[in-house]
Amino acid sequence: MVRLVSHTMLTNKYNQMILITKEVEQAVRESGIKNGVVNVVSKHTTTGVLVNESLECLESDINEFLQRLVPEDHPYAHARMLKDYGSTAGNPTGHLKSLLTGNHCHMLIADGEIVKGGAQEIYFCEFDGPAKRTILIQVMGE
Template sequence: MVYEEKFTLLTREYNQYIVVTKMVERAVRDSGVQNGMVTVISKHTTAGVTTNESLECLESDIDVFLKRLVPEDYPYSHARMLADYGSTAGNPTGHLKAMLVGNHAHFMVRDGEIERGGAQEVYFCEFDGPSERTFIVQVMGE
């Protein structure tokens, strides 16, 4: 069996870390799958999906770490006029941060529940907001 659900978020900040664990857990319950896998994936190239502990201080550390790796003031090639788009590309840092974080997370489903560590949460990571964003939860199994 395959069950799929789309979720839409309205992000508020340029870089934002949103815990979506409860949304994923609800989709798993609604799927009726007892044993299998769940995948959470972003539909955007400047947003990511990852897992980590949900602590404000850790979110801040992750944000600072990514900003050090991908500084805003670097002369990126993508920060220029793009004829195909008819506008200036001003989001190279969003693409690079999303590439580092990744765009998906996988979990096992056992007895109808996501198998995850006690402190492990699912995050949707915005790197080019504010914006309307979509992620998909797909549950496969029996």
């Protein structure tokens, strides 16, 4: 069996980490699938999905790490007028941070629950907000 759930949220910051573990766990419970896999995928190119420990200090470290790797003031080629869009592309850092974090995660399901370590949480990462964002949660199994 396969079940696909779409979850939409409004982010409120330019760079933001949002815990989505509860939404993913709910989708798994509601699917009725006892054993299988859950895939979480962002539909956007300037966002990320990652698994890590939920600590404010670690979230701060992750954001600072990404800012060091992808500084806002670098002369990116993407920061220019795009005729196809009719506007200036001002989000090269969002694309590059998404490249580093990835846009998805995969977790196993056993006995109707996500199998994860005690400190593992699932994050949605906004790198070009505020914006309306959608993740897809696909639960597959039996």
